Amino acid sequence: MDKFFDAARPTRLPPLIPFSSYDDADAAVERLLEIYQRNTAFIREAFREYSAGSLPLGQRIRACYPAIRLRIHTYPDVDSRLSYGHLVEPGMYMTTVTRPALFHDYLREQVRLLLRNHHVPVEIGESDLPIPLHFAFPEDEYVEGEYSEVPGHTLRDHFDVPDLVVTDDAIVNGTWRGRPNQPRPLAPFTAPRIDYSLQRLQHYTATSPEHFQDFVLFTNYQFYVDEFVRWAQSTLASGESGYTELVEPGNYVTGQDGISPERSGRPPMPQMPSYHLKRPGHTGITLINIGVGPSNAKTITDHVAVLRSSAWLMLGHCAGLRTTQRLGDYVLAHGYVRQDHVLDDDLPLWVPVPPLAEVQVALEDAVAEVAGLSGWELKRIMRTGTVATIDNRNWELRDQQEPVQRLSQSRAIALDMESGTIAANGFRFRVPYGTLLCVSDKPLHGELKLPGMATDFYRTQVNQHLHIGIRALEHLRDMPSERLHSRKLRSFIETAFK
Structure with missing residues (x-):
């Protein structure tokens, strides 16, 4: 996502929310809600400044998706009849999360199964994957166009926009290839991939x-x-x-x-x-x-x-x-x-x-x-x-x-x-x-x-x-x-x- 931004330009971010451990599924999902709501509100407020022409020229805005992380150190002994809710080998696993209110019951059930099957806490915190501006708004609000201009600067000068590099089906297709020391996927879809489809569902149906x-x-x-x-x-x-x-x-x-x-x-x-x-x-x-x-x-x-x-x-x-x-x-x-x-x-x-x-x-x-x-x-x-x-x-x-x-x-x-x-x-x-x-x-x-x-x-x-x-x-x-x-x-x- 950083390909659109010059590191020398100032970036405004909300205070980083570090990962914390949770052994209760309800508390874990509530934390996901808090992070997502804070970060999307941060982006929307900055966009209002941009629309009013008061956002400083050259300043970029960024807030990231919340994430669920899990570390296991041994090969788990779980019921072989189970088809999901557990991991098969040691490692670090993570998934980014969007719209946790919409997926509340699903997320709670998946976290509950992880806690039950692995007997280790899950970690909830802020990822380093930016939330695109277009995905930070409620369903009844939209950003029209990628290059809507305020004199002297454009959306892409200030905000992250949807990026197909991180919006694909590599995980479900079985073609995902991670980098060394990168967490492995915990869920079949990343947050940007889900956001993309939620927008399309509204459009098509x-x-x-x-x-x-x-x-x-x-x-x-x-x-x-x-x-x-x-x-x-x-x-x-x-x-x-x-x-x-x-x-x-x-x-x-x-x-x-x-x-x-x-x-x-x-x-x-x-x-x-x-x-x-x-x-x-x-x-x-x-x-x-x-x-x-x-x-x-x-x-x-x-x-x-x-x-x-x-x-x-x-x-x-x-x-x-x-x-x-x-x-x-x-x-x-x-x-x-x-x-x-x-x-x-x-x-x-x-x-x-x-x-x-x-x-x-x-x-x-x-x-x-x-x-x-x-x-x-x-x-x-x-x-x-x-x-x-x-x-x-x-x-x-x-x-x-x-x-x-x-x-x-x-x-x-x-x-x-x-x-x-x-x-x-x-x-x-x-x-x-x-x-x-x-x-x-x-x-x-x-x-x-x-x-x-x-x-x-x-x-x-x-x-x-x-x-x-x-x-x-x-x-x-x-x-x-x-x-x-x-x-x-x-x-x-x-x-x-x-």
Whole structure:
């Protein structure tokens, strides 16, 4: 970050807060809050001086992120069934922290596990990683542009600005290479990487990150959104479900007593609108309409991942590839042929994306429960198999010999444009994932997706499909976190934080 600053120029910093030891998780998180609030307020106050033209020419302003640090000196003897909450070998570990109020419960749980599993205190203090000016403001305040000018000097002359050098996915991609004597990562994302995604979530979904719930449904059809909103409003009105409110794009809130009085109109619809049926402890359900294609699927999961979701599921439509499938049948993906190309550099194609037993069982049980079927009758409408995900919506127009041969060799039973991407990013980010698709066309057998050909299907199946996804997430919510977050998602050298 210092590449923008001349060491000879004066720097104004708040008094350094040294690292102190804590053996209580609540006290540790409270200290993180204090450091973050003080340092962001320091930057905002200096920016007000800059805007008023009273900041001395040449003076730069800097305040840094708070951090959690842990030192262990022996190889720990921890329960081998645990997938997170512990470190595997001695060393110094550290992570920078942003928005500790938003991540309060998550941070408290991760620190509590470290204290329990390692029997040494954690250290809380101030890192040397600067907070960029643009990330120091609340969600409803923004700095417009990087080079907004006051006569004689610019933002970059006085403040740290976002820097891609320290904003990447090296930790989760397994490509992080530290310098000698540098602390090793304690968490999968650095503070600037999280701040970057929180800003993008607000932009793409038109809802505040604070409303996102831990259990996420992705879809690419407005039909599902409409039914979700209807069901959420009905569920809230009943007052019997534990859900407390529905938040729609623009942060418009519907509570158990109806629409909030401040709701006066809708903003322009964002690229990937999100809807949040909230429940205490973020245990509700978020639905995001991601639109069509693997690029959107990667974009939104890149950013939702920093919220450390408990699970996410893809509910979409697919092309059925077998003659025995009918329009409206379900496909439960247990493997993926990845031809989306958007993740090839981050997760090479030779990396398998395995099915997660806990998610598969939850989805199958939900289909049986909502459809009211079991045994052979259940198998008649749902098939488990490989889903091929591609990046060419009009693949049918190519010479059929090559794609059909590859689909046959892979044993694929369905084809879509998002599922493999969402599952691969779930694997990459250590977020439990699953896919349940609904057959909407059979292009290899003359049933193309054309206007009017699937009208009855849409009318009769969409509602059921959505409620299967909701019920599956409720099953997963009732599962202990340590069981849901399977060891399949973890490498042999991992960060301690989930």
